[in-house]
Amino acid sequence: xxxxxxxxxxxxxxxxxxxxxxxxxxxxxxxxxxxxxxxxxxxxxxxxxxxxxxxxxxxxxxxxxxxxxxxxxxxxxxxxxxxxxxxxxxxxxxxxxxxxxxxxxxxxxxxxxxxxxxxxxxxxxxxxxxxxxxxxxxxxxxxxxxxxxxxxxxxxxxxxxxxxxxxxxxxxxxxxxxxxxxxxxxxxxxxxxxxxxxxxxxxxxxxxxxxxxxxxxxxxxxxxxxxxxxxxxxxxxxxxxxxxxxxxxxxxxxxxxxxxxxxxxxxxxxxxxxxxxxxxxxxxxxxxxxxxxxxxxxxxxxxxxxxxxxxxxxxxxxxxxxxxxxxxxxxxxxxxxxxxxxxxxxxxxxxxxxxxxxxxxxxxxxxxxxxxxxxxxxxxxxxxxxxxxxxxxxxxxxxxxxxxxxxxxxxxxxxxxxxxxxxxxxxxxxxxxxxxxxxxxxxxxxxx
Numbered sequence: 539x540x541x542x543x544x545x546x547x548x549x550x551x552x553x554x555x556x557x558x559x560x561x562x563x564x565x566x567x568x569x570x571x572x573x574x575x576x577x578x579x580x581x582x583x584x585x586x587x588x589x590x591x592x593x594x595x596x597x598x599x600x601x602x603x604x605x606x607x608x609x610x611x612x613x614x615x616x617x618x619x620x621x622x623x624x625x626x627x628x629x630x631x632x633x634x635x636x637x638x639x640x641x642x643x644x645x646x647x648x649x650x651x652x653x654x655x656x657x658x659x660x661x662x663x664x665x666x667x668x669x670x671x672x673x674x675x676x677x678x679x680x681x682x683x684x685x686x687x688x689x690x691x692x693x694x695x696x697x698x699x700x701x702x703x704x705x706x707x708x709x710x711x712x713x714x715x716x717x718x719x720x721x722x723x724x725x726x727x728x729x730x731x732x733x734x735x736x737x738x739x740x741x742x743x744x745x746x747x748x749x750x751x752x753x754x755x756x757x758x759x760x761x762x763x764x765x766x767x768x769x770x771x772x773x774x775x776x777x778x779x780x781x782x783x784x785x786x787x788x789x790x791x792x793x794x795x796x797x798x799x800x801x802x803x804x805x806x807x808x809x810x811x812x813x814x815x816x817x818x819x820x821x822x823x824x825x826x827x828x829x830x831x832x833x834x835x836x837x838x839x840x841x842x843x844x845x846x847x848x849x850x851x852x853x854x855x856x857x858x859x860x861x862x863x864x865x866x867x868x869x870x871x872x873x874x875x876x877x878x879x880x881x882x883x884x885x886x887x888x889x890x891x892x893x894x895x896x897x898x899x900x901x902x903x904x905x906x907x908x909x910x911x912x913x914x915x916x917x918x919x920x921x922x923x924x925x926x927x928x929x930x931x932x933x934x935x936x937x938x939x940x941x942x943x944x945x946x947x948x949x950x951x952x953x954x955x956x957x958x959x960x961x962x963x964x965x966x967x968x969x970x971x972x973x974x975x976x977x978x979x980x981x982x983x984x985x986x
Contacts (some may be wrong), residue, residue: 542553542592546738547616547617547618547702548575548588548589548616548618548620548811549571549588549589549591549614549615549616550578550583550586550587550589550614550615550616550617551574551587551589551592551599551602551612551614551618552566552580552585552586552587552612552613552614552615552810553584553585553587553602553607553610553612553615554585554607554610555579555583555584555585556580557583557606557607557610557764557964558577558587558614558764560586560606560607561585561602561606561607562577564602564605564606565587565589568596568598570589570590570710570944571587571588571589571590572588572589572590572811573623574588574622574623575588575621575622575623576588576620576621576622576623578617578620578621580879584622586615586617594666599612599613599693602633608645613761614636618697621626625698625764626846627788631695631696632658634715634946635658635692635694635695636655636658638695639654639688639691639692640654640659642684642687642688642691643684643776644681644830646684648680653678654680657675657676657677657678657681658675658703658872659672659674659675659676659885661674661675661825662675662696663704664696664698665727665728665740666728667699667700667727668692668698668699668700668701668702668722668725668727668807669692669698669701669702670698670702670703670704670717670740671692671701671702671703671704672703672704673703673704673705675703675784676688676703680849682700686721689701689720689721689833689942690721692721693721699721699722700719700720700721700722700725701719701720701721701722702717702719702720702722702725702741703717703718703720704717705717705718706939711963714939717740717741718741719741723899724937725739725740725742726738726739727739727740729745731750732750732753732754732757732783733777733782733783734778734782734809735781735805735808735809736774736778736801736805737801737804737805737808738773738798738801738805739797739800739801739839742797742801743772743795743797743798743801744772744797745773746772746775748964748965748973749775749837749964749965751962751964752776752814752837752962752964752975753775753776753779755962756776756779756780756783756784756835756862757779757782757783757784758783759784760784760785761780761781761784761785761787761833762785762786762787762831763787763788763946764786764832764833764859765786765787765788765789765790765830765831765832765833765854766780766786766788766789766790766832766833766834766835767789767790767792767827767829767830767831767833767834767835767849768780768791768792768834768835768837768838768840769792769822769834769835769837769838769845769849770792770793770822770835770836770838770842770845771791771792771793771798771802771839772795772798772802772803772837773798773801773802773805773846774791774802774805775837777789777791777802777806777893778806778809778811778837779813780835781809781811781814781815782809782811786814786833787814787923788814788815788816789814789815790815790816790818790827790830790831791815791816791817791818791840791970792817792818792822792825792830793818794819794820794821794859796819799817799819800825801927802817803817811891822869823844823848824849825849825852826846827851827852828851828852829853829854829855830852830854830870831853831854831859832851832854832860832864833859833860833861834852834853834859834860834861834862834866835851835862836861836862837862837864838864839864839865839866839973839975840865840866840967841863841865841866842863842864843865846863846941846942846945847945847949848870849861850861850942850945850946850949850980851949853946855950855979855982856956856980856982856985857981857985858979858980858981858982858985859979859980860959860977860978860979860980861942861976861977861978861980862975862976862977863938863975863976863978864973864974864975865934865938865969865973865974865975865976866972866973866974867928867930867931867971867972867974868930868970868971869928869929869930869970869971869972870929870930870970893919915917927961930973931961931963931972934974934976935958935961935976937959937965938957938978939956939957939978940956941957942956943955943956943980947977948978950982952982952984953982953983954981954982954983955979955980955982955983956978956980957978957979957981958976958977958978958979959975959977959978959979960975960977961975961976962974962975962977965974
């Protein structure tokens, strides 16, 4: 007698963990993989791959055993309450949202049409109990006419209490996001990144998720005993990694956006490092600092060039220091420049065996290590897996090195040595435009 299965059970093929991905790809290709559910790890370490029940013919199991698992058997069972896939969750949420909003529109005397369904554009970011919707969502006048009831319904379906909708970043010099709060009293949210706690108002400040590789790299530097000047501090993207992970003794944080300054103050308190940072509010070109910095961070794109003179001014006169200069560099089609493998060197890390990739894994972040490129243009030093850099990066770095050297000479009246330690590729900003960071060592010529 055939056992009657419960309605919420899902058929799965169980195999050893080392064969799971091969099974998944094979079953997907053959049309048997049920993408509505995630792969499930069993207590014995085996993996259950969800499949459609009507495709479970005996010869399929034999195919899998013979072709993919080298004779190791697999078997079929059914699992209750299997976890849905992310894609199916999104689809399910969209369906529920469309059904609920359709009823709401009709209850208020309106008519539903396909354009309203398309207007939902279900892309979002979650910050705790706050959901930020895509700038392309909910643009129809229908939603505005219905008022708060729409956002209460959306919040309920997302399991949230506050709703905001994102717009484009303004060109006001503060990079203020055009995020509008639709439901809730304020836009303050909390976020933890690489063990550092941040809080900020999403309607007033940005959080740059794309710079995680550079924040991890900064965290891996050894700044013990150093004074750092962060010329574009924002809410503390780099100020906090310098203090908490790189162990800088003190940071002078310059920021002219009053909303970012408020968030920075809160973040310093939140992480217990307020006593190790002085915030200089206003235009950093007018800051009354000089001869203090072992290291200067110039984390502004597309260019931090306007901050170069003040960066030179704040460097220590007796022994100089290191500038970390951010820039968006435009490249044409660019033939890659291949570097000899014998010239590979090491980055300036606390532990040369501890790479940014390892730190990313420790922090729970998946990184593509091909994105990290280290170049010492004097010694042709590159840590990118392909040993290739773009000529435009090299040209910009050499030009910047010369210009900083001239600025230092004009400022102090003596020659300074500038040495390119490292070039970091942070991310591709746009087609043929790369966000890179130049680590430039600057020392008075008389200092050995």
